[in-house]
Amino acid sequence: MSKFEEKTILSQEIFNGKIIKVSVDDVLLPNGETSIRELVKHQGAVAIIAVTKDQRVVMVEQYRKPLEKNLVEVPAGKLEPGEAPEVTAVRELEEETGFTTNQLEYVTSFYTTPGFCDERIYLYYTDKLIPLIEEKALDEDEFLDCETYTMEELDQLVKDERIHDLKTMYALQYLKLRGF
Amino acid sequence: MSKFEEKTILSQEIFNGKIIKVSVDDVLLPNGETSIRELVKHQGAVAIIAVTKDQRVVMVEQYRKPLEKNLVEVPAGKLEPGEAPEVTAVRELEEETGFTTNQLEYVTSFYTTPGFCDERIYLYYTDKLIPLIEEKALDEDEFLDCETYTMEELDQLVKDERIHDLKTMYALQYLKLRGF
Numbered sequence: 001m002s003k004f005e006e007k008t009i010l011s012q013e014i015f016n017g018k019i020i021k022v023s024v025d026d027v028l029l030p031n032g033e034t035s036i037r038e039l040v041k042h043q044g045a046v047a048i049i050a051v052t053k054d055q056r057v058v059m060v061e062q063y064r065k066p067l068e069k070n071l072v073e074v075p076a077g078k079l080e081p082g083e084a085p086e087v088t089a090v091r092e093l094e095e096e097t098g099f100t101t102n103q104l105e106y107v108t109s110f111y112t113t114p115g116f117c118d119e120r121i122y123l124y125y126t127d128k129l130i131p132l133i134e135e136k137a138l139d140e141d142e143f144l145d146c147e148t149y150t151m152e153e154l155d156q157l158v159k160d161e162r163i164h165d166l167k168t169m170y171a172l173q174y175l176k177l178r179g180f
Numbered sequence: 181m182s183k184f185e186e187k188t189i190l191s192q193e194i195f196n197g198k199i200i201k202v203s204v205d206d207v208l209l210p211n212g213e214t215s216i217r218e219l220v221k222h223q224g225a226v227a228i229i230a231v232t233k234d235q236r237v238v239m240v241e242q243y244r245k246p247l248e249k250n251l252v253e254v255p256a257g258k259l260e261p262g263e264a265p266e267v268t269a270v271r272e273l274e275e276e277t278g279f280t281t282n283q284l285e286y287v288t289s290f291y292t293t294p295g296f297c298d299e300r301i302y303l304y305y306t307d308k309l310i311p312l313i314e315e316k317a318l319d320e321d322e323f324l325d326c327e328t329y330t331m332e333e334l335d336q337l338v339k340d341e342r343i344h345d346l347k348t349m350y351a352l353q354y355l356k357l358r359g360f
Contacts, residue, residue, distance in 0.1 A: 002250050004243035004323045015194045015202055017218040019296055022195055022202050027245065035321035037245045038197040040220060042296075063184035064294040065207065065217045070182050071294055108338075110346040113292045113299060114244040114251055116199055116222075121346070141215035143184045158288075166290040166301070166346050173353035 004030050006037065019043075019078070020117075042119035046089040047076040049107070049171045050097060051127040056148035057175065058097050058129070059168075063143070072147075072157050073168045076121070085122035093126075095136045097146045103128040107174065112166065121167055125174075151180060184210050186217065199223075199258070200297075222299035226269040227256040229287070229351045230277060231307040236328035237355065238277050238309070239348075243323070252327075252337050253348045256301070265302035273306075275316045277326050283308040287354065292346065301347055305354075331360060 006027040015022040021041040029035055050058040061072045077092035079085060086104055094100050107123040138144070149157070154172055157163040163172070186207040195202040201221040209215055230238040241252045257272035259265060266284055274280050287303040318324070329337070334352055337343040343352070 002243060003241075003325075004250060006243055006245050015204075015218075017204065018216070019218045020202075020220065022200075024195075024197065025245065029321055030323050033321070036198070038195075038199045039246050040200065040297075041246075045295075061183075063182055063186055064291075065186050065205070066219050066221075066296060066298040067291060067294055070184060071291075073294075108349070109344075110349050111244075111247060111251075111344055112346050113297070114247055114253075114345045115225075116246060117220075117293070117297070118246040119293060141209055141213070143210050145183075164289075164291055165294045166292050166350060169288070169290050170346060170350045170353065173350065173357060177353060177356060 040117035044079045044120045046122045047074045049125045061145045074171045089124045099129040101126040220297040224259045224300045226302045227254045229305045241325045252343045254351045269304045279309040281306040
């Protein structure tokens with residue numbers, strides 16, 4: 001048993017969607033009292049830091065409905081059930097950027113919002129990009145632009161809040177620490 | 181209008197909780213088709229990078245119900261409605277660590293999971309910590325340990341996946357880039 005463990009007394013499913021599941025759990029606290037926890041379940045995702053031969057970083061721009069605005073982000077996508085993250089990573093790279101790779105380096109993984117959601121993102125790096133001859137289809141409800149940027153341009157995008165999501169901002173720090 | 185904008189046709193509230201609200205929206209896609217978006221609304225939060233006089237970083241360890249395990253994280257907490265983030269930051273620092281400060285530096289803000297949730301975290305830095313004479317109460321359903329660590333110890337905690345959340349991993353890279 002973990003210190004501070006909160007034992008589930010009752011779990012009530014609120015929503016079972018395509019992307020998320022939501023439940024409200026009654027939990028037993030370490031002091032013997034009870035409380036409730038609102039929990040979001042997510043399949044997990046991958047993100048890819050993709051660097052071209054001429055030292056530009058591949059980014060995608062898309063509309064993010066929760067924020068009602070466009071963001072520029074590292075290519076990313078949700079895991080399919082049972083799919084190995086490195087398989088997802090190559091598929092998303094191909095669909096979103098028109099590149100593929102046969103050399104993907106695992107960087108790390110992280111939980112995005114551990115307070116209420118179990119989403120875990122697996123982060124990869126590649127600077128061995130191969131242009132695809134034929135374009136791959138995006139998901140039918142997915143619309144995005146793909147562009148490459150220098151680090152100076154990326155820093156400006158952060159200042160302008162066009163890059164404004166944590167995984168992409170982490171990826172840029174990672175590149176700087178790697179000496180990019 | 182943003183490129184790729186998705187206009188809301190109908191928004192259906194699924195859940196209105198203490199921490200999150202969930203809705204399912206029918207949207208009009210850029211190509212004239214329709215789709216649905218599962219959206220989580222969150223009040224937003226703050227996180228604080230707190231460094232002691234002897235160059236140790238203040239961290240809190242707590243049980244994260246969505247992951248069913250303990251994580252070591254930078255001190256953090258949710259915004260109260262209408263509260264300025266820097267006010268929340270000092271309050272959470274006091275409650276979770278037993279320190280206060282009169283010198284808080286704004287670092288940046290970021291969206292944690294822009295694909296399905298609008299949570300925005302405001303990140304602060306301080307190395308001007310003042311020990312509180314009297315302990316402040318945590319929320320009644322909150323249990324945590326507060327410890328300080330060297331960067332070497334923090335790197336080991338990341339390897340051991342005891343630090344495993346994105347905001348804390350971002351904070352550690354931030355400290356390294358700052359020359360910590």
